[in-house]
Amino acid sequence: MSQASESVRLSPTVGYQRQADIAVLWLDNPPVNGLGDSTRAGIHAGLKLAVEDQGVVGIVIAGTGKVFxxxxxxxxxxxxxxxxxxxLRDIQQWMEAxxxxVVAAIHGVALGGGLELALGCHYRVVAHDARLGLPEVNIGLVPGGGGTQRLPRLVGVERALDMIQHGTPVTGKGAVQIGLADAVTEGAGATRDAGEVVALAVEFCRRAAARSSAHPLVAAHEVQGSSIDFEARLAAVSRKSRNASAQRACVLCLKAATQLPFSEGLAFERARFDExxxxxESQSLRHIFFAEREAPKFSDGKGQTLRTIDRVAVLGAGTMGVGITMAFVNAGIPVTLVEREQAALDRGMALIRRNYDVTASKGKLTSAQIEERIARIAPSLEFDALADADLVIEAVFEDMAVKRDIFERLDKVCKxxxxxxxxxxxxxxxVIAASTRRPGxxxxxxxxSPANVMKLLExxxxxxxxxxxxxxCLTMAQRIxxxxxxxxxCEGFVGNRMLTPYWREAGFLLEEGASPQQVDRALTEFGMAMGPLTMADLAGxxxxxxxxxxxxxxxxxxLRYSSVADRICEMGxxxxxxxxxxxxxxxxxxxxxxxxxxDDLIADCAREAxxxxxxxxxxxxxERCMLALINEGAHILEEGIAQRASDIDVVYVHGYGFPAWRxxxxxxxxxxxLDKVLARIRALRDAHGAHWEPAPLLERLVSGGARTFDRKD
Structure with missing residues (x-):
């Protein structure tokens, strides 16, 4: 066979290349070769060109870079x-006809529409370590390109429902085993690019062309029988799930696949997707999806040379120190854990082992993995043991005098x-930094807390x-x-600063007539993971x-002040x-x-006030608790404490149980x-006083006609 030809651009994001008698369509839309409008147009043009080229016997679709x-x-x-x-459905019809x-050459990932594109191909050839899945439910959607109708025709309804309802991917090797893929590359190492899988796909395609002129269509497969109780699956979806509506829609789409002709099933799926x-719910989940990816970015960080973090030291083996230690060793980073007293150090190490044992009891860790992680921890009573660490994290009692003393000592000991x-x-x-000669x-x-579980890091x-x-530190955070x-x-940074007015309103509402259980119930019904008063009890x-x-x-x-919380604490x-x-x-x-x-104490406080x-x-x-959060968030933006409004959203979703679906x-x-928010805050100011003075930023945005905090549209 002759060497491959140069790739020709069919659209800004799709290239066309001849490898002898096989046409390869290269998706080239970094970073994940997304199926945007120009990519779809390029694939469509490439299919037409390849079908009309008498010198082409087969077509391979592949991705440039790290993914399909x-x-x-x-x-x-x-x-x-x-x-x-x-x-995408137009492209699938072209491929099927x-x-x-037409062979999909999958490396890296084929997720969502990427897998649906591959399901429209006649065959799928995969790298052994590729990941294939339909994770749309995670952003509040069902697959919209036929995934709920084609996947069960290949792998069975029950397996397809598990994959789609929970967004769970399978590996390339696993895809072959369940009938989702037709061939897989050999080897145990990581697949770096598309080269190996494309070479296999080209040969597979050539053999398929020589073998037959009729090629399998997923759409033509019969749906394998299933004994799934769809009503029970619907009933099992928790109302509090961040994507409950999408989960229920997934179940209904799979049910439709078992009851409707293929074309009608496609129409049913698309209607659910469009809704x-x-x-x-989906708009909110998509907002959080992008906000999480935007949060680690800051304009001054471009081009910075990162410091090496090969060893970490944690000072303090209490609850926070233990959790932080586990977060690092879980990521393969060794930690020196330092305490002043042997008893405290022993308690910390025992808590680490106990936490790992709980994880192992759920089948998520083996005994060998536990020992491997604990072996990465070097417990010590010596302050000088911090000397070789690349990053030292102080996790001791929240007292400024104590912390200043520690940082003065760290300044002398650390490299x-x-x-x-x-x-x-x-x-x-x-103030803490000023205790050192190197505040930079x-x-x-x-x-x-618990730091080994909670994803947020301010x-x-x-x-x-x-x-x-x-x-x-931003890069390190993603590493762990x-x-x-x-x-x-500022006092409380973003998250805890916003808790102050949130708890303030909860206290005022108690005095005005609400019970603790009503306050907590109203906010958990809204979607908060926990009510503010239950949260206060849990935190201490x-x-x-x-x-x-x-x-x-x-x-x-x-300013009005509620003494309810103070009086409860005075009781011990x-x-x-x-x-x-x-x-x-x-x-x-x-x-x-x-x-x-x-209840009696609250009534007494109200009477005294x-x-x-x-x-x-x-x-x-x-309304009052949410608007208190929002108004304080606007103050934080005004002061530059947070870079973006979306950063505040990430803090509250990942750190404080705010519903992601909002x-x-x-x-x-x-x-x-924003105009309605400002109007309600002004009304609350008139009714309840200066606590409710609107944030100047909110006033300016509304007067300028803006509808968002981050974009002055």
Missing amino acids: CGGADIRQFNTPAATARPQ SPKP LVAGA PSAILATNTSRLDVD DVIGLHFF VVRGKATGLDVIAT QKVPVLVGV MDINWATRKRLASTRPAH RFGQKTSGGYYRYEPGSRTPVPDPLI GITRRAVSDEEIV GGPMFYAETLG
Whole structure:
């Protein structure tokens, strides 16, 4: 056979190449070869050209770079480009009608529309380590290109339902085993590019062309019988799932595949897709999807030389120190764990092992993997053991004097290239940095508890923090599977600062007539993972009590203040840890139980404050708590504490249980309408006073006709 010809562009994102008698269509739309309008047009043109070329006996579709195709270009959803012809279904019809075999050569990933494109081909050849799946449910959608109708015809209804409803991919090797793919490359190493799989696909295609002029169509397969109880699957979808509507739609689409002719099943699927893509749930989930990917970026970080992070040290073996340690060793990074006393160090190591044992009991870790991870931890009582670490994270008690003393000592012990990080959740990073002679090396890394589980990491940029330190920590966070958000220095940074007005309104609502259980119920019905008062009990009410006492002198005397939380703490009730807070807790239980004693205390506080209690609606509870978050978020944006409104959304979705299907507090405000949000905040100011003064940024945006926080449209 002759050598391959030069690739010719059929569209800005698709190339056409002859490899002897096989035409190869190259998807070239970085980073994931998304099926945008120009890619679809290029594929369509390539198929037509190859079918009409008498010297071509078969067609291979492949991807440049690291992947075959990551799916539709979701940035084009709800735009004219998304509906431009040809659509994916037009391409699938062309492939199915082709007299010449069409083979998908899959490496990296074939996800969403990428797999649907491959399902429209006659054959699929895969790299052994490729991942194939239909994950649309994760952004609140069903597959819209025939995936719910074609996949069950290849792999069976039950397996297809599991893959589609939960967005679970399979490997290339696994795809062959279940009948999703026809051939797989050999080898155990990582597939770096498309070369090996394209070579296999070209030969496969050539043999298929020689063997027959009739090639298999997935659409023509019979749906394999299934005993699935679709009604039970629908009933099992949790109402609180971030993508509940999409999960239910997936089940209905698979049910349709078993009951309707193929063409009608396609129409049913498309109708469900169109409903979901226009709905608030999917728009919110797509917003969070992009916000997570945008959050690690900062303009000053381009071109920065990253510092090497080969070894980490964690100072403090309490709950936070243990979680942080596990986060790093889980990612394969060795950690030196330092404590002052042997008993505390032993407790920390025992907690680590206990946490791993729980994971192993769920079948997620083997004993060998546990030992491998624990072996990466070097426990020590020596402060000097921190000397060789590339990154030191202080995770001790939240006391400024203690932290300043520690950082003064770190300055003397740690090597010059080390990054010195504090895990403080509220304290001034600049004051801590000033305890050293190298404030440029100091940064805040605010992990969320439990740090080995929670994905959010607030990366706190001090006034002097070096750009290379920031860039290194943002990259490091992704390495340990965290979602980093860059924030500035202020009391509570982004997340905890916004909790203050949120809890404030909860306290006011209690005094005005709501019960703790009503406040929590209203907000969990809204979608919050936990009500604010249950959250306070879980976190420990003494922590915020200490903060309130520390900041008491800065609180304007003319502003209303609820004493409910303080009075509960004065009783020695700090939440779950003392078996009582806003609720009481039975021994060994985390279930909150309403307590008449607290109801009486709230009534006393209201009477002392001169408040006449009344019936409070759930709608008022949700509105006041949400608008308090939104208004404070707008202040944070105004002050430059957060780079983007979407960063605030990432913080609240990943750190504070805000429902992802509502997109975060700032996106939720945009869905309500910024003008309507401002009008309600002004009304609350008139009714409740200066706490509700609207953020100047919100006033400016509305007066300028803007509908979003980040884009002045």
